[in-house]
Amino acid sequence: MSRKPSRAARRAQLLTAAARVETPGDCDVAVIGGGASGLVAAIAAAEAGATVVVLEQDLECGRTILATGNGRCNFSNVNLDPRRFNDPAFVETVCGPRWLDDILAFFRESGLRWSLEDERLYPSSRQAASVRNVLLARARRAGVVLAPAREVEEVSWIRREWLGQLGHAAHYDPDSSTTQPAGMAEVAHHMPGGGLTLPGARAVVIATGGTAFPFLGNLGLRTNRRVPVLCPIACEPSPLARLDGRRAHACVRLTKADSLFPSWQERGEVLFRDYGLSGIVTFDLSRRAERGDLVELDLAPDLNAAQLRQLVDPWARGGFEPGCLDGVLDPAIASLLEELARDGWHVDWPERSVPTDDSSALIALAKGLPLVVQGPTDTEHAQVTRGGLATDQFDPETLASREHPWLYACGEALDVDADCGGFNLSWAWKSGLVAGAAAARWALS
Ligand SMILES: Cc1cc2nc3c(=O)[nH]c(=O)nc-3n(C[C@H](O)[C@H](O)[C@H](O)COP(=O)(O)OP(=O)(O)OC[C@H]3O[C@@H](n4cnc5c(N)ncnc54)[C@H](O)[C@@H]3O)c2cc1C
Numbered sequence: 001m002s003r004k005p006s007r008a009a010r011r012a013q014l015l016t017a018a019a020r021v022e023t024p025g026d027c028d029v030a031v032i033g034g035g036a037s038g039l040v041a042a043i044a045a046a047e048a049g050a051t052v053v054v055l056e057q058d059l060e061c062g063r064t065i066l067a068t069g070n071g072r073c074n075f076s077n078v079n080l081d082p083r084r085f086n087d088p089a090f091v092e093t094v095c096g097p098r099w100l101d102d103i104l105a106f107f108r109e110s111g112l113r114w115s116l117e118d119e120r121l122y123p124s125s126r127q128a129a130s131v132r133n134v135l136l137a138r139a140r141r142a143g144v145v146l147a148p149a150r151e152v153e154e155v156s157w158i159r160r161e162w163l164g165q166l167g168h169a170a171h172y173d174p175d176s177s178t179t180q181p182a183g184m185a186e187v188a189h190h191m192p193g194g195g196l197t198l199p200g201a202r203a204v205v206i207a208t209g210g211t212a213f214p215f216l217g218n219l220g221l222r223t224n225r226r227v228p229v230l231c232p233i234a235c236e237p238s239p240l241a242r243l244d245g246r247r248a249h250a251c252v253r254l255t256k257a258d259s260l261f262p263s264w265q266e267r268g269e270v271l272f273r274d275y276g277l278s279g280i281v282t283f284d285l286s287r288r289a290e291r292g293d294l295v296e297l298d299l300a301p302d303l304n305a306a307q308l309r310q311l312v313d314p315w316a317r318g319g320f321e322p323g324c325l326d327g328v329l330d331p332a333i334a335s336l337l338e339e340l341a342r343d344g345w346h347v348d349w350p351e352r353s354v355p356t357d358d359s360s361a362l363i364a365l366a367k368g369l370p371l372v373v374q375g376p377t378d379t380e381h382a383q384v385t386r387g388g389l390a391t392d393q394f395d396p397e398t399l400a401s402r403e404h405p406w407l408y409a410c411g412e413a414l415d416v417d418a419d420c421g422g423f424n425l426s427w428a429w430k431s432g433l434v435a436g437a438a439a440a441r442w443a444l445s
Contacts, residue, residue, distance in 0.1 A: 017148075026199050035061075037413075044432065085417070221390075248270050294373070319358050320359045341359075341361035
């Protein structure tokens with residue numbers, strides 16, 4: 001009976017396979033980063049006739065895709081509204097009016113089939129590996145050289161026509177204790193000469209995702225500060241910490257610290273944590289909420305205050321029976337709200353009157369449980385980073401740098417981010433298609 005290889009054995013296999021990849025001395029298009037946008041850019045460039053090499057620092061290309069959508073990969077959304085992005089005008093110009101059709105046609109041709117959940121698109125298999133595998137297979141069919149365990153440290157332009165030269169990569173030094181990425185150093189050790197050289201390229205596509213890429217500063221490119229978003233939110237200590245682990249379907253409202261009225265709201269599942277809030281709606285909230293803002297949770301979004309009154313205190317005597325909201329809310333949450341209502345608990349916020357009787361206080365808490373934001377937290381698990389290459393430096397028709405026409409960027413490397421729901425991957429796919437095709441046109445012209 002064959003047994004699954006251990007993690008160490010699998011790693012050794014991947015290192016050996018990476019070391020065996022031969023990269024050509026030069027190519028038309030080099031894609032730096034073999035994640036979501038980089039793989040699509042490479043396919044688009046190769047299918048347009050260019051020779052393409054993908055340089056990926058990880059031991060395999062496409063690993064980032066595997067973690068998406070809790071392993072199920074919410075790869076797109078039927079309502080691709082540019083207003084869900086931080087830079088709607090740029091996104092709209094890059095992606096065009098038939099954005100979703102373009103993405104679906106690309107994946108249909110790649111052999112992927114999908115299903116719809118609300119507005120979200122998932123592979124029919126509900127496995128992110130399906131998305132990654134069809135991309136890897138199509139890239140190989142198109143002749144793309146996938147070169148993992150190659151961390152690119154530098155991109156430089158040598159002043160010769162048509163030659164963008166990729167800089168050197170780290171060399172393996174067995175005595176060094178410095179922080180060389182393990183894959184890179186180890187794979188170099190597996191190769192004759194103990195080092196790696198990277199190919200020269202006529203065009204370069206930056207598809208390095210949300211990680212900082214400092215050398216781009218040497219090319220005079222501006223990078224907006226990177227901030228993790230789509231992550232949980234820490235809130236000021238409150239009795240709600242006792243709800244740690246409980247989930248609720250809520251309408252979440254955000255009121256900025258300098259405003260009297262909510263500026264944003266969204267419905268969905270909220271996960272209470274001892275530090276604050278998590279869950280998909282909270283992730284979307286994290287793109288907008290800052291320290292000192294007020295978040296209110298409407299825990300009974302399908303009932304108005306008068307309907308709640310019928311359950312809590314039909315005769316308006318100002319009190320309520322224990323458990324009166326158990327049929328509407330998670331009883332553990334309802335019980336805490338009852339306690340808070342009786343204690344007169346509230347947060348100080350201008351224009352928020354404090355109810356004087358217990359039943360009104362309970363209804364107010366159910367319709368707007370208040371929390372004051374401290375800021376994003378658990379940021380190492382953030383799904384996206386805001387920030388990156390400032391978009392005004394790139395032509396939205398081609399995603400070419402206005403300053404360096406041989407340099408292209410796509411995906412999260414650019415300062416583009418969006419809400420949860422398949423929007424970020426949709427941007428990765430479409431911007432990869434645009435940048436890859438344009439880079440091939442430049443390289444082959
Ligand atoms: C846990 C999680 C779940 C997510 N779920 C979803 C979801 O369901 N739907 C959705 O739309 N979005 C989701 N996202 C966001 C989505 O994954 C990203 O928006 C998308 O992957 C960005 O694509 P990209 O190509 O720009 O970057 P990545 O996919 O991150 O690819 C960048 C690649 O570049 C490589 N790289 C970086 N620096 C170098 C270097 N110097 N040299 C060589 N290689 C380098 C990296 O190793 C990586 O492989 C999720 C993100 C996370 C973290």
